[in-house]
Amino acid sequence: QETEVDKLLVERMMDPLLHLVRNALSHGIEDPETREALGKPERGRVVLRAAAEGDLVCIEVEDDGRGIDLGAVTARARERGLLGPDETVTPDTVLDILCAPGFSTRTESDLTSGRGVGLSVVRDAVEDLGGHLDLTWEEGQGTRFVIRLPLTLAILDALLVSVRGETFAVPLSAVREVREVNMEMFTEVGGDTILPYRGRALPVLFLSEAFGLGRPAEAALQMLVAGTGRQHYGLVVDRVVGRREIVVRALDDPLVAVQGIAGATDLGDGRAVLILDVVSLANGGMYERGNAVLHSI
Known part of the structure; x- marks a missing residue:
């Protein structure tokens, strides 16, 4: 639906x-x-x-x-x-x-x-x-x-999120909830960041780190609880900008066809926004090449 x-x-x-x-x-x-x-x-x-x-x-x-x-x-x-x-x-x-x-x-x-x-x-x-x-x-x-x-052309509901001044779109169908968080709530275990969530440890990904921008300095942040099936994780962003329908366009350029990016959309004000693939993000597919993708669009 x-x-x-x-x-x-x-x-x-x-x-x-x-x-x-x-x-x-x-x-x-x-x-x-x-x-x-x-x-x-x-x-x-x-x-x-x-x-x-x-x-x-x-x-x-x-x-x-x-x-x-x-x-x-x-x-x-x-x-x-x-x-x-x-x-x-x-x-x-x-x-x-x-x-x-x-x-x-x-x-x-x-x-x-x-x-x-x-x-x-x-x-x-x-x-x-x-x-x-x-x-x-x-x-x-x-x-x-x-x-x-x-998905060459489709329309879907998405959340627009802000990370270090950049805007990204996350398909709403992959988001379970949005939570207010701060840096003191996270725990490092074996090099991984986790957050206690409903009786279990939720793996956490800082989107700013995925794009090579380091961890955010802000005290107050927002986290999307995202994923499919039983596999969920937290995607930390600076803030959620809003919700809107977007037209999804595939990225045919091999230089930007990177795991973790599902496509792009035009917000109507001249800005092109990347649409994130939360499944690939959960598998760590953005870390190696995320920074190159961000600056090639």
């Missing part, structure tokens, strides 16, 4: 996304009686979500159904001649089998099952746009398809 992409991308992905939803309804969600026997809610759930992830648009289709039956996929693949009699489908190969042209575990097609054409149409459409399709599942609990597409 709150993630907008250009019209062409939406048009090209409409049918593949509908196919994934049909696939979840046909292959994933159990009938009400089975769900009740398994202790699940009688009504199944299919969720479609989208968010910015670095320089990509990440689209997920997730259901709470039965997951992937590797035995059924193996049997059908053998019938189709995709596997030898002694070969089996593994978690590493199942997506390739499911995306084989025309492959489906159903012997009869209908409108719900996606006309029996299989998932090849989905992966073909994603790869035609320069993207990538991933699959994860938990047996008896559900399946999740993840589509990652290049």
